[in-house]
Amino acid sequence: MKYALISFLLCCVQVAVGQSSKYTNAVDSLVKLGKIADVIPYLEEQLKQSPKNEEVLRMLGFYHIEKNELETGAKYYQDALLINPKCGRCYLNLGRIFVMKNDLDQGLIYFNKAVDADPNDALILSNRGRLREMKGDKSAALQDHNKAVQLEPNSLDARLQRAMANFRMENMDAACTDYHMAKTLLTQSGIQDANVLNQINSAILDICDDSRPSYYYQRSAAFYNLKDYQKAVDICAEGLRKFPTSPMILSFQGNAYMALKNYTAALSCYQAFLKNDEAILKEVRANVRFNRASEAELSVFQKGSVASVHFNMAQCNIYTGKFQDALNAINQALALAPDVKDFEKERYYNTRGHIYLALNKYDLARTDFDKSIQINKDFVLAYVNRAIAKMSTVEKIKSASFSLQGKLELQPVQINWLTPKTSALKQSESTMRSALEDCNAAIALDQQSGFAYYIRAQIKQLLADKSFLIDLQMAKKLGMQMEANLMK
Numbered sequence: 378m379k380y381a382l383i384s385f386l387l388c389c390v391q392v393a394v395g396q397s398s399k400y401t402n403a404v405d406s407l408v409k410l411g412k413i414a415d416v417i418p419y420l421e422e423q424l425k426q427s428p429k430n431e432e433v434l435r436m437l438g439f440y441h442i443e444k445n446e447l448e449t450g451a452k453y454y455q456d457a458l459l460i461n462p463k464c465g466r467c468y469l470n471l472g473r474i475f476v477m478k479n480d481l482d483q484g485l486i487y488f489n490k491a492v493d494a495d496p497n498d499a500l501i502l503s504n505r506g507r508l509r510e511m512k513g514d515k516s517a518a519l520q521d522h523n524k525a526v527q528l529e530p531n532s533l534d535a536r537l538q539r540a541m542a543n544f545r546m547e548n549m550d551a552a553c554t555d556y557h558m559a560k561t562l563l564t565q566s567g568i569q570d571a572n573v574l575n576q577i578n579s580a581i582l583d584i585c586d587d588s589r590p591s592y593y594y595q596r597s598a599a600f601y602n603l604k605d606y607q608k609a610v611d612i613c614a615e616g617l618r619k620f621p622t623s624p625m626i627l628s629f630q631g632n633a634y635m636a637l638k639n640y641t642a643a644l645s646c647y648q649a650f651l652k653n654d655e656a657i658l659k660e661v662r663a664n665v666r667f668n669r670a671s672e673a674e675l676s677v678f679q680k681g682s683v684a685s686v687h688f689n690m691a692q693c694n695i696y697t698g699k700f701q702d703a704l705n706a707i708n709q710a711l712a713l714a715p716d717v718k719d720f721e722k723e724r725y726y727n728t729r730g731h732i733y734l735a736l737n738k739y740d741l742a743r744t745d746f747d748k749s750i751q752i753n754k755d756f757v758l759a760y761v762n763r764a765i766a767k768m769s770t771v772e773k774i775k776s777a778s779f780s781l782q783g784k785l786e787l788q789p790v791q792i793n794w795l796t797p798k799t800s801a802l803k804q805s806e807s808t809m810r811s812a813l814e815d816c817n818a819a820i821a822l823d824q825q826s827g828f829a830y831y832i833r834a835q836i837k838q839l840l841a842d843k844s845f846l847i848d849l850q851m852a853k854k855l856g857m858q859m860e861a862n863l864m865k
Contacts (some may be wrong), residue, residue, distance in 0.1 A: 711726070
């Protein structure tokens with residue numbers, strides 16, 4: 378997310394020197410001629426002649442930042458502020474430098490200073506809105522974007538930034554309003570910018586045209602992210618009346634049904650999806666956002682989509698206790714899952730491991746948890762599940778209870794072990810301590826994992842470690858459902 382914000386700032390923060398001057402005209406001429414390397418030498422020569430020229434200092438700061446010479450750029454803006462302490466764009470670009478260093482907190486401090494210095498600069502407000510959004514303050518972000526548009530209703534930049542913000546905040550209709558206005562402004566301006574026009578047209582076709590399937594599944598995704606799952610189902614139903622075999626709409630509706638715990642309806646959607654999975658490429662090619670995707674990238678997307686549906690089918694079957702069906706689905710998911718970055722294949726192995734636990738195939742479960750951790754060494758749940766798999770292989774330790782509780786990805790099983798004789802425990806102490814170390818690793822990664830505390834407490838109890846009581850209390854505090862006999 379931070380890198381996306383840096384890219385945004387690089388595109389949108391301008392030199393902001395006001396009306397055209399001999400300096401801006403000269404620099405513009407050099408840029409148009411492709412003589413970018415001559416810009417800074419030209420400005421340095423002008424600064425020698427006018428050492429206190431705020432405009433030249435700001436331009437030098439900007440072009441040094443463009444060259445990623447951040448410290449030099451900062452010095453020029455600081456010198457400009459000595460001349461004009463109310464230079465809002467100076468503070469903005471100093472904040473931009475901190476953002477480029479991934480220091481978003483310090484960046485926001487300078488963006489706030491920029492707004493204080495010039496509260497009616499729409500560009501400053503748009504940039505602060507974007508930063509606030511990236512830091513999770515969506516309400517304040519939208520206030521900034523709204524004020525920017527209010528100040529400059531005919532500003533193409535302000536409209537585009539609010540359009541993108543509304544899209545990211547799941548307000549498709551508001552985003553469409555701004556995108557249409559942005560297109561009108563661009564057309565009226567006479568500016569020939571193919572990239573911006575393509576960006577606007579792509580968004581309009583993707584989320585604003587109800588004659589395309591994406592209009593419906595984009596809104597379904599938005600309602601899903603807002604946790605309004607019934608609306609997500611309903612908008613898909615509306616879309617399916619127009620496009621009854623649309624694989625994307627079917628998959629999004631299945632996801633919404635699963636969130637509503639209507640697993641039968643979810644499975645029905647996923648099965649209908651699989652009957653039309655070859656149509657995915659056709660539907661994706663029709664989406665303008667994929668215009669530049671290669672055939673290899675489209676193939677990865679298709680395989681990933683089908684793998685995700687099989688994965689979701691596995692989860693539906695787990696929740697309904699159909700573990701063999703779940704195993705068949707997750708095996709197909711793993712067979713299709715592409716080996717690409719960010720696909721989170723570790724979740725697939727973790728889920729299959731969970732299924733093996735339920736089927737009492739503990740060695741197979743442990744192998745899958747090993748694979749999950751190998752892919753992502755920070756995957757907390759896999760460590761706890763591996764601890765369960767290890768404990769389950771200990772002879773004479775039998776499960777007194779084994780049930781599904783809560784959300785699969787957060788708390789896959791609730792398990793309680795019977796205590797065997799002391800002699801049996803000693804024979805398996807090394808295995809138990811290995812399981813304890815897995816729980817320790819999970820808690821080191823996430824001290825809010827109630828499930829890790831819950832399992833560690835039971836292992837400690839079997840090892841006669843009285844600190845298990847503290848872990849039980851912590852697990853309960855963090856929301857774990859505790860069995861009455863265990864608390865006794």
